[in-house]
Amino acid sequence: MTWTCDVDTLNPAVTGAAVSMASSVVWALTGMRFGTCEVTLRPCRRDCGGSFFDDFGPPWTGSWSYPQPALIGGQWLNLTCGGCAGDCSCSTVSEVLLPAPVNRIVAVKVDGTPLVTGAYRVDNNRLLVRTDGGEWPRCNDLALSDSEVGTWSVTAAYGEDIPDGAALAVGQLACEIAKAAAGGDCKLPAGLQQLARQGVTISYPDVGELFRQGRTGLYLVDLFVATWNPHGLRQRSRVYNVDRPTVRRTGT
Known part of the structure; x- marks a missing residue:
């Protein structure tokens, strides 16, 4: 994973939880496709x-x-x-x-x-x-x-195998999660959709719609997800042949 922000001042427990959460989120958004066992x-x-x-x-x-x-x-x-x-x-x-x-x-x-x-x-x-x-x-x-x-x-x-771009995507999301958990400013979209002040109106994306589309509002994360899961699959496809003999897997 590659951090895209300075996390030296953050609590290691917070950054560790942020990395774990970001990894799970990106894995789910890409259809649970990547990773080996x-x-x-x-x-x-x-x-x-x-x-x-x-x-x-x-x-x-x-x-x-x-x-x-x-x-x-x-x-x-x-x-x-x-x-x-x-x-x-x-x-x-x-x-x-x-x-x-x-x-x-x-x-x-x-x-x-x-x-x-x-x-x-x-x-x-x-x-x-x-x-x-x-x-x-x-x-x-x-x-x-x-x-x-x-x-x-x-x-x-x-x-x-996990693509190289996953390191940046997870790093950006982990940064914003860690900053939010520490009470700081972050780029994760909030529930606010429109802000009007001194004659200036700023519109924000609907966070609910973003999440329904499998997006986070973060450029590197959404770019990675759109590249590897453009159709928003929930999980990777599987094919089962119930008639084919299986190889014994010890201890399972």
Whole structure:
């Protein structure tokens, strides 16, 4: 956050509360869009090895780079390896499917030991691909902590990074809140709409209408809000797929 006024003479408790309040206000006005959180996942590997099970009979084992015809239930079907070997790749890719979209990977631990960053990458904001020649463990003992042998975990950051302009917007709003709380003059709009004195009439914006439009009357704050939430959304959009399997999130 960047202060846009001198706060050296203000009580630190007041400025701290002002920063907290300003951050919440700007976050709400931008549709609760920005900010990241870290989640530790305990996934299972997605690969072409092992067996292919169907509803008609025994498993079909093996890994293939092209469709294999098989007679199942009186019908000829092409069995593939599950789709993890891409169309332009001749090798099997060891990958796990994470809840999307992933902002960044914070850490990956296998048998309690963190892997180096170059040992993996993220594709399509959701596929964690092994790039060091190794394979993701097939088993993940969920009865143990991810610091133990026989386990592995992925700690990923979800959400959207805060834009640089937010520092100025929050700073300006925090300044005016702090000055108002200290009993000083501030630029926050009051309930006054018109002032007439010595033949001069000054009109002020309707504070109620400002708030209904998601505005504060402060230039930097309103500029930031208009840029990142021009349609006044209350919260960011979400898409739910109730049929898709989820990845276990430990401790939640």
